[in-house]
Amino acid sequence: MQADALQVQQVILNLVRNALDAMNAGTGAGAGEPHAVVISARAELKQVEIAVQDSGPGLPPEARDQVLRPFFTTKPDGLGLGLSISQSIVEAHGGRLWATPNAGRGVTFHFTLPVAAPAATPEPVAEALSLDAA
Ligand SMILES: Nc1ncnc2c1ncn2[C@@H]1O[C@H](COP(=O)(O)OP(=O)(O)OP(=O)(O)O)[C@@H](O)[C@H]1O
Ligand SMILES: [Mg+2]
Numbered sequence: 001m002q003a004d005a006l007q008v009q010q011v012i013l014n015l016v017r018n019a020l021d022a023m024n025a026g027t028g029a030g031a032g033e034p035h036a037v038v039i040s041a042r043a044e045l046k047q048v049e050i051a052v053q054d055s056g057p058g059l060p061p062e063a064r065d066q067v068l069r070p071f072f073t074t075k076p077d078g079l080g081l082g083l084s085i086s087q088s089i090v091e092a093h094g095g096r097l098w099a100t101p102n103a104g105r106g107v108t109f110h111f112t113l114p115v116a117a118p119a120a121t122p123e124p125v126a127e128a129l130s131l132d133a134a
Contacts, residue, residue, distance in 0.1 A: 007089045008113070011097075012039065014082040015052035015109045021075065022056030022106070033105075046115055047095070053108040058101055067099065086111070 016037055023035040038053040059067060066072045068087050073080030083097075090097045090111045097111040 004089075004093075007093075011086040011089050011111060012050065012052065014086045018082060018109075019052055019054035019056065019106075022054055022058075025057065043115075047112045048115065049110055049112045051108050051110045053102065053106065055102075055104070055106040058105060058107045059099060064099070068097070083109075 016039065019037045023037070033055070035055050037055075038051075040051050040053070042049045042051075063072075063074070068083050069080075070084040071080040072084075087097045090113070094114045095112040097109065099107050099109050101107055
């Protein structure tokens with residue numbers, strides 16, 4: 001995987017923070033039941049897929065198309081930027097980000113990152129250095 005580790009951390013952190021916010025909202029079906037955030041990673045041939053699953057209220061159908069838009073928020077102190085920034089980061093690395101409703105409660109956000117192809121030839125670093133020194 002060839003990605004800026006800090007940026008990928010940021011994406012995961014945004015998704016986990018949203019999951020916790022959703023489950024702490026404390027209203028709607030399932031409020032008061034035990035909650036969990038499940039983070040999983042799956043390596044495939046050409047990409048890795050990371051998923052953050054929560055057991056919150058899920059996305060209302062009318063919000064499903066909007067949550068990735070900049071400044072869409074339902075939180076009193078929200079900026080509505082977490083998901084749009086996350087999507088930009090993921091897409092800048094050649095992946096994509098999307099949400100699926102869970103079979104039970106909650107929503108799962110997924111993102112992929114392409115696995116970097118192995119370099120065909122070793123980087124000619126030593127050669128370049130010796131040319132510089134000459
Ligand atoms: N796991 C989730 N469960 C339910 N709703 C969610 C979830 N994640 C995001 N949302 C909805 O999508 C909206 C946009 O999320 P986004 O992360 O972009 O912004 P935000 O969390 O409101 O603010 P911030 O800029 O602080 O991240 C949220 O306000 C919320 O309504
Ligand atoms: Mg957020």
